[in-house]
Amino acid sequence: MAEPLPSDNDDDCMRLLPGGSSGILARLEFLARAKKQGPISGRHVSPNKGFSVVFAEHRPYTPGDDIRDLDWRVYAKADKYYIRQYIEETNLRATMVVDCSGSMKYQGSLASPVDGKIQSKFEYARHMAAALTYLMVKQQDAVGLVTFDDKIRSFIRAASRPSQVRLVLDGLNRSVTGGDTRLAGVLHEVAERIPQRGLVMIFSDCFDAVEDIVNAFHHFKYRSHEVILFHIMAEEELTFPFIGSQEFRDLEGEAKRLRVDPGSVRNAYLERVRAHIDRLEAACGQLQADYVPVSTKQFYFEALAKFLETRRR
Numbered sequence: 322m323a324e325p326l327p328s329d330n331d332d333d334c335m336r337l338l339p340g341g342s343s344g345i346l347a348r349l350e351f352l353a354r355a356k357k358q359g360p361i362s363g364r365h366v367s368p369n370k371g372f373s374v375v376f377a378e379h380r381p382y383t384p385g386d387d388i389r390d391l392d393w394r395v396y397a398k399a400d401k402y403y404i405r406q407y408i409e410e411t412n413l414r415a416t417m418v419v420d421c422s423g424s425m426k427y428q429g430s431l432a433s434p435v436d437g438k439i440q441s442k443f444e445y446a447r448h449m450a451a452a453l454t455y456l457m458v459k460q461q462d463a464v465g466l467v468t469f470d471d472k473i474r475s476f477i478r479a480a481s482r483p484s485q486v487r488l489v490l491d492g493l494n495r496s497v498t499g500g501d502t503r504l505a506g507v508l509h510e511v512a513e514r515i516p517q518r519g520l521v522m523i524f525s526d527c528f529d530a531v532e533d534i535v536n537a538f539h540h541f542k543y544r545s546h547e548v549i550l551f552h553i554m555a556e557e558e559l560t561f562p563f564i565g566s567q568e569f570r571d572l573e574g575e576a577k578r579l580r581v582d583p584g585s586v587r588n589a590y591l592e593r594v595r596a597h598i599d600r601l602e603a604a605c606g607q608l609q610a611d612y613v614p615v616s617t618k619q620f621y622f623e624a625l626a627k628f629l630e631t632r633r634r
Contacts, residue, residue: 337447337448337451337452337490337493337494338448338451338452338455338490379392379395379403379404379405380403380404381401381402381403381404382401382402382403382404386404390404390405391403391404391405392404392405412461412462412463412481413457413462413463413519413520414462414463414465414479414515414517414518414519414520415453415457415462415463415464415465415479415519415520415521415522416464416465416466416467416479416511416515416519416520416521416522417450417453417454417464417465417466417467417489417522417524418467418469418507418508418511418521418522418523418524418525419446419447419450419466419467419468419469419493419496419524419525420443420446420469420470420502420504420523420524420525420526421443421468421469421470421474421496421497421498421499422469422470422471422498422499422500422501422502422503422504422528422573423470423498423499423500423501423502423572423573424442424502424526424528424572424573425441425442425443425446425498425525425526425553426441426442426443426498426572427441427442427555427558427572428440428441428555429555429556429557429558429617430557440617440621441498441617442526442553442554442555442617443498445553445615445617445621446524446525446551446553447493447494447496448621448622449524449551449553449615449621449624449625450466450489450493450522450524451489451490451493452621452622452625453522453625454466454485454486454489454490455486455490458481458482458483458485458486461481462481463479463480463481463485463519464479464480464481464485464486464489465477465478465479465480465489465515466489466492466493467507467511468492468493468496469503469504469507470498470499470500470501470502470503471499471500471501471502471503472503472506472507473507473510473511474496474499475492475495475496476514477489477492479515479519500573501573502525502526502528502529502573503529504525504527504528504529504533504534504537505529505530505533505534505536505537506533506537508523508534508537508538508540508541509536509537509540512537512540512541512543512544512546513540515544515546518544518545518546519546519547520546520547520548520549521541521546521547521548521549522549522551523548523549523550523551524551524553525550525551525552525553526552526553526554526558527550527552527597527601528573531597531600531601531604534601534604535604535608538604538605538608538610539608541610542608542609542610547610548605548608548610548611549610549611549613550601550605550610550611550612550613551613551615552598552601552612552613552614552615553615553617554614554615554616554617555616555617556616556617556618558594559594559616560591561583561587561590561591561594563583564583564584565582565583566580566581566582567580567581567582567583568580569581598614602614611632613628
């Protein structure tokens with residue numbers, strides 16, 4: 322008997338999903354771009370040749386091959402036996418990598434258009450990862466989870482069983498924001514710990530040196546992983562709308578405080594933020610990784626639906 326997916330009314334960890342998630346997520350679909358390896362048949366292109374409806378190539382007949390797969394038309398022309406091969410579809414192995422560093426607990430001042438609550442970047446990332454987990458396991462893909470700050474805090478290996486949804490959501494629900502960001506170092510470790518080629522989804526504000534992040538992306542590319550970076554920023558971080566004398570506090574490491582006049586530093590701040598974003602986006606483009614900028618101003622499910630629709634096209 323098949324194991325059912327958790328329903329919206331199940332335990333507390335399911336609160337990470339939007340209300341009525343079963344109906345909303347049923348209208349969405351995630352498709353991988355690169356060839357993937359997985360243990361069961363699914364909807365993603367595999368590097369292996371199988372037998373489906375999409376023709377790939379011929380190969381010479383060898384003793385033991387099923388004669389039903391012989392191409393008799395080729396035999397009639399070449400007087401040689403050839404087997405028709407087709408593109409095999411497989412399930413996807415995805416790993417959600419969620420940043421739990423101190424900077425991710427920044428909330429800003431904009432309330433969610435859905436429930437009126439102010440969400441931190443961390444809460445936003447958890448909700449996006451939860452929705453994608455539910456969606457992908459529903460379509461029989463394998464999903465795992467990594468949470469980190471200056472080191473990996475939890476590591477759940479990818480699996481496609483329905484109970485994996487509860488396991489991943491529980492891991493997200495239990496995670497808390499911690500210390501400094503060490504994004505690049507963690508990504509190198511993740512690249513080594515994922516056993517097969519697959520998909521890596523990163524949810525982070527990317528407060529790390531761009532050069533180091535790019536080197537980590539090269540590591541994923543070397544191991545044949547596809548990368549999607551959800552760059553999550555609060556709207557205030559993108560626009561710096563503050564006025565009057567303000568005190569700013571460091572959310573990572575020592576609790577440093579600095580009082581400044583926002584007007585005197587706004588232009589320099591916005592220029593550095595724009596340069597950081599541009600370099601990340603350019604690097605992702607060069608490495609064929611998806612760069613998805615996300616502002617917490619937008620409801621996370623709308624941002625996710627827009628991304629999936631763009632990817633499908």
